[in-house]
Amino acid sequence: MSDPVRRIPTLPLALGLAAALLLSLVCGVALGASGIELPDVLRLLGAGLTGGRLDAGDAAAYAIVWELRLPRTLLAAVVGGGLAATGVAVQALVRNALADPFVLGISSGAAVGANAVLLLGAFASLGVWAISVSAFGSALLAMVLVYLAARTAYGLTPLRLVLTGTALSYGFSAVTTLMVFSADHAEAARDAMMWLLGSLGGATWGSVPIAAGTVLAGLAYLACAAGRLDALAMGDETSASLGVDPDRLRRELFVVTAAVTGTVVAVSGAIGFVGLLMPHLARMLVGAGHRRVLVIAPLAGALLLVWVDIASRTLLAPAELPVGVFTAVLGVPAFLLMMRRRGQAFGGRR
């Protein structure tokens, strides 16, 4: 611990990650169960982008590339970036590196709202926005519930917060499952799986703009708040003495986290551990300063989820594994390692 902190310069790392992400997006579109050759994929993409003409024989391949794989891959990047960003926000909010929207039950809460719209037709008057608004509302509600239940007169302890989040997340998952099964739906069990473990199988062009817009807006807000997040991470009193009202900043973070989590969950279900691990990885690479973390974590999250999605639809093709299975396989050991390393900071003498 006494050595100087070794870090990677942020700008080259960010550029490298961005390049890798771009490449991965192409891979995401090129790889798939139906085995379209890469030159064809590139030609079809080019045609889609420039409005070129295609032969009638390309119609099926074009539909796969342009209508299925491209929106799905883009959505994977958006969801991964959004999950990582909300992880950063929640960790600063509760001042603990073991928190994320999934661990705290916010993702499962959002899934309840999204399902209420999809299966029960709630908020039908809101049209295409119904799912997002409902998921946002229930994410916010879940967050407030967890926060209130975990709070003591002496503030929030990490242990109480994570226990409360885990308990409530079981409750929310039960509600989701109940709704899916009672909706008299042919593929109810698979749908329930998709909400509980996350999947990008439902991606369409319709879901990309709302998700991308919300995630980018959330990221823009967080980037503007980076300095204030640093102050908040140092403690409420320090934060106040540096001119940052901790209660007000927390309220803002509540709303932003709920909005991004709600939107992301509405299009992909509750994907775990990305929000937990990416901020941690980013801090290991570039340090704890939020200006840097908020560049690296979303890029790394987007990159991870693009590849996880590729794996989820190619490994057992034509069957699909839920994305959450892969993130859990990566996430659980990493979570345990982090908890062991921070044993004394986690529910111990603090």
Place this chain on the structure above:
Amino acid sequence: MTAMTAPTPSTGAEELRVDGVSVELAGARLVHEVSLAAAAGQVVGLIGPNGSGKSTLLRCVYRVLRPAGGTVRLAGDDLHALTARDTARRVAALTQEHPAEFEFTVAEVVAMGRLPHRRGLAAGPTAGDRERCAAALRRVRADHLAERAFPSLSGGEKQRVLIARALVQEPRLLVLDEPTNHLDIAHQLEVLALAREAGPTVLTALHDLNLAAAHCDRLYVLEAGRIVAAGEPHEVLRPELLAEVFGVRATPVRHPATGALQLLFDRLV
């Protein structure tokens, strides 16, 4: 012993004036109509037994708590009427918080002191900010620590770094909440000497009465949320008061080398 419930007489260059401040937390009144004042450049000490309300009163000055009554004025401005940011440009604080969850480097911790001076929400540190931070770290002799993780520092190193952060905040008033806690004697003396330099005006809670006697221009004694004595150390630290407020028998002596007032503690009352 002088009972001090009325405001102290104002001096010419009065900088800080706390006037009739009361603080309530969860229905309990922890501080009762406290008034105190500090002239520009003074180091003013707040002493009193555990739970007497020292930290609570300080929290009103660096604006974590809003008083239930009374005002805190710095150079005439009511601190609680300013924005949080404007207060932070005038008042810096060393709190008793030591979070270890996030491994900020020392340089990053010091740079946070520039936060209230940044233009615009998204603005990052400027070249001027970086120069100020480097200079502040040199001034507290911690420039060699710049790239170390703040949570890995020793207690004395941490306090030096936090003083550097206060320096770059360029405050009119520095508030310290028991800055010498858990430090060895050399670090205690060092932190107080640096605080006096960093000032310009300093308000500090202290547990060690001999440190308070040697380093403060003026002392206020808090007991159960009320000021019960105020004045220069030799006026305040008299055997009767020490027996009544702190419950100890003490003999004041003059330090043979420095001439400062020091206390020899005899026994419990």
